[in-house]
Amino acid sequence: MDLVQRRVLVSAGLLLALASNFAMPRHALAAEKLKVGLMLPYSGTFAALGTAIENGFRLHVTEQGGKLGGREVEFFKVDDESDPSKAADNVNKLIKRDQVDVLIGTVHSGVAMAIAKAAKDTGTLLIVPNAGADAVTGAMCAQNIFRSSFSNWQPGFAMGDVVAKKGHKKVVTITWKYAAGDESVKGFKEALEKGGGQVVKELSLPFPNVEFQALLTEIAALKPDAVYTFFAGAGAVKFVKDYVAAGLKKTIPLYGAGFLTDGTLDAIGPDAEGLLTTLHYADNLNKPRDKAFRLAYAKTFKLQPDVYAVQGYDAAQMLTLGLKATAGDVTKKAEFAAALEQVTIDSPRGPFTLSKAHNPVQDFYLREVTGKENKLIGVASKALADPSRGCKI
Numbered sequence: 001m002d003l004v005q006r007r008v009l010v011s012a013g014l015l016l017a018l019a020s021n022f023a024m025p026r027h028a029l030a031a032e033k034l035k036v037g038l039m040l041p042y043s044g045t046f047a048a049l050g051t052a053i054e055n056g057f058r059l060h061v062t063e064q065g066g067k068l069g070g071r072e073v074e075f076f077k078v079d080d081e082s083d084p085s086k087a088a089d090n091v092n093k094l095i096k097r098d099q100v101d102v103l104i105g106t107v108h109s110g111v112a113m114a115i116a117k118a119a120k121d122t123g124t125l126l127i128v129p130n131a132g133a134d135a136v137t138g139a140m141c142a143q144n145i146f147r148s149s150f151s152n153w154q155p156g157f158a159m160g161d162v163v164a165k166k167g168h169k170k171v172v173t174i175t176w177k178y179a180a181g182d183e184s185v186k187g188f189k190e191a192l193e194k195g196g197g198q199v200v201k202e203l204s205l206p207f208p209n210v211e212f213q214a215l216l217t218e219i220a221a222l223k224p225d226a227v228y229t230f231f232a233g234a235g236a237v238k239f240v241k242d243y244v245a246a247g248l249k250k251t252i253p254l255y256g257a258g259f260l261t262d263g264t265l266d267a268i269g270p271d272a273e274g275l276l277t278t279l280h281y282a283d284n285l286n287k288p289r290d291k292a293f294r295l296a297y298a299k300t301f302k303l304q305p306d307v308y309a310v311q312g313y314d315a316a317q318m319l320t321l322g323l324k325a326t327a328g329d330v331t332k333k334a335e336f337a338a339a340l341e342q343v344t345i346d347s348p349r350g351p352f353t354l355s356k357a358h359n360p361v362q363d364f365y366l367r368e369v370t371g372k373e374n375k376l377i378g379v380a381s382k383a384l385a386d387p388s389r390g391c392k393i
């Protein structure tokens, strides 16, 4: 056989393979494993958050007998290190090398933007199980992109309203200088100003820097009525401890987006006592759905769940719901999206729906740290939807 004949044969084989793939009958698809690509941080300041998301996701898969949409699940994992400069290469490993059916990622907003771009460019199904980058369900929104978590604006806005109602007039904000910090402060400021307060100074430091001392000295000199902060993971632990060590907690009340105290209380210890935060989860919701989830999670992982575990669990629940509508076929994007746009997701956090841009519309709770728990005080913002950001799907 000469070279030309061989090429013709190979091309014919490829065409046949492609054709059989497109016309894959239901039973053939069910026999194919569902390739799930987990792009999460397993090292660095957000490592614990990545693990909790994976745990939550796996818990739902186990509850479904190891299958989603009738297909056995196979995991592919990449440690994204919360490093935006490596994000494009990392996501390509999952899309091109591993040829995953669905991407689950990630924690860091900057990394999530790169994943969303790759998902949009290639049409790969993406569920974001944490990162709040407003643009993911704004300018970058797409039929195949969903979020099981929040937009950065949401918990910030909820806390701005709480702080304004407490009568604080002059507030200093402190955060990491990247999309999550900036957008959290923006949401906070919007609600605070609506309620008659004012942000007098916005302090920040680069992610994932934790040298807070100079900024804490500045806060002490400014003597604001209150401080609002967005920090998470190991950075949040260090920040709360440093705030207390600087003697500020006694004189200037500290408020935060709930990431400050979620998944961090064992490490912070008594320094966190009494802190008020807003988030779409709390440790004592006392609803049967949440109780069952917490029990199963604690039994399986010998750990208490946090908001990240819930978001991972719900990412898997969303995948199940979408696959149900498409008989396990991730390529049926319109049917998958239509199903998720209509359902109410039965989350441990409480039921939520998705906006047209595929971001959760959900309650934000006011919580107070009591011992090792973020105790529910009440609902700070009911069914809070992210503002419309010009998303066109």
Ligand code: BEZ
Pocket (backbone or CB within 6 Å): 046, 107, 108, 109, 110, 130, 131, 132, 133, 152, 180, 232, 259
């Ligand atoms: C973010 O980068 O979007 C983020 C990271 C940790 C907690 C919450 C948000």
